[in-house]
Amino acid sequence: MADWGVAWDVEADVVVVGFGGAGCAAAVAAHDAGARVLVLDKESGGRAGGSTRVSGAVWFDNRDPERAAVYLHSLSAGRPIPEPVVRVWAQETARNSEWMESLGIPVGLAVPAPPEFPDLDGSDVMCGWIGVEGRMGDGLLWAALSEAVRDRGIEVRLQTPARELITGDGTVLGVLATAPDGTALRIRAERGVVLATGGFEANPEMVRDHLRLTDPVVWGTPAATGDGLRMAVKAGADLWHMSNMMTLPGLRAPGYEAGFYTAFPNTNSFVYLGLDGRRYCNERVALGHGHARINGSYQLFPTTPMHIVFDESARRAGPIVPGRERLAVGWASLIEGYDWSADNSAEIGKGWIHRADTLAELAAILHVDADVLSQTVDRYNAACAAGQDDQFGRPAKTLAPLSEPPYYAFTAAPILAWSNGGPRRNENAEVLDPFGAVIPGLYAAGNVSSTYSWCKDGGFHIADALAFGRVAGRHAAERGGSA
Secondary structure (H helix, E strand, O other): OOHHHOOOOEEEEEEEEOOOHHHHHHHHHHHHOOOOEEEEOOOOOOOOOHHHHHOOOEEEOOOOHHHHHHHHHHHOOOOOOOHHHHHHHHHHHOOHHHHHHHOOOOEEEEEOOOOOOOOOOOHHHOOOEEEEOOOOOOOHHHHHHHHHHHHOOOEEEOOOOEEEEEEEOOEEEEEEEEOOOOOEEEEEEEEEEEEOOOOOOOOHHHHHHHHOOOOOEEOOOOOOOOHHHHHHHHOOOOEEOOOOEEEEOEEOOOOOOOOEEOOOOOOOOEEEEOOOOOEOOOOOOOEOOOEEEEOOEEEEOOOOOEEEEEEHHHHHOOOOOOOOOOOOOOHHHHOOOOOOOOOOHHHHHHOOOEEEOOHHHHHHHHOOOHHHHHHHHHHHHHHHHHOOOOOOOOOHHHOOOOOOOOEEEEEEOOEEEEEOOEEOEOOOOEEEOOOOOEEEEEEEOHHHHOOOOOOOOOOHHHHHHHHHHHHHHHHHHHOOOOO
16 A cells, blocks of 8 residues: 555554563664654553563573574574574673663562573573563563553553554555554554564464464463464565474363463372373473473474373372462463462362372273273383383483372363464564565564574573564664655
């Protein structure tokens, strides 16, 4: 659509679509570079903030950009990231803490985390995770960043979803959005539009097509429905990293928008079974943010539905879903406000977790062959007694039998924490078409267009969102008007 054919309802220099971590960083950076900025978000105040609001909200402590670049290359595992993108990523992620402090936000070491992929070259760059006030999760990062946006007087329009990019002669001129009252808004972006709309993990069709998960359950915001990706594709964008993601073991709870991440921190009396009732993996495999080393290479894990079975001793050992006092992360906990019971009894009573006095009874509930389930548990228990798992190599120190009835189980579809893929971009966060040319006036940052082609360590996604949010905001602000 040509510029002269549009009757603009609202005008700004830079329009940022999305009010999460990347969107806030872009808005602040663009404003501080002298631009008039408008932020749009489709959610209400109680739900805005994207995945950042319900994430671990920490970034890795990058003290050595050169080693960080080496680590990122190693993590890509044969899926190369353009060198200019790697270089800017390494430099800008090293500036995250300084930038946060320049906004008056106190930061500190939240978790002294070792690298999740210690065998990879460059992993020595991992010195821990930094968070607001030296804390993890609990919405702290988004609260601080959104306050920085509002302190600058930047206009934020909530419940105003962007529907389409308005273009002319191949240049992005603005955004077609819907106001809270349902009327159309044609919003002029004199210097550029920054897409910071998050991933597509809450879009079942996209998840099936690109991630090959058939029954997705989200851990983060239900608003991550791929809006920015669709708008960018219609404007001519190429795509990258579309098959990459992070999943976790977890369960779906009736009546809740998001799922619950499950863990067994105080017990090892549990197994993961395929839908046929047979073990299919090392349940204590070292798991990074979405990848585990299986059969000599890093693979996405978990990627298939599974039955998780445990016994009475495990039930008593503590909650299988971390409480907010231990892990203040996830939509169901932070936004929907659910507190998991200390001994899992409330959730058993709700029917979220099945209970059976015998394995045969449990098999009937799970619709698996009783003999198969019995043989599976017998073989696992024998491995525990021998101190060696010949099937899958589960470490001896993690082998604990399922020997105390009653028995419990739930069927877990992998919880999808986030998708990684989206519009391909360059080192300036400019979106590219399939021939590698810049689409003028269009930028992307955060999970809508993550840097990561394969493995990613802790604190990497927030680091990426802050870094390329700033890059996008600055570059857009410095770009001349397209009219």
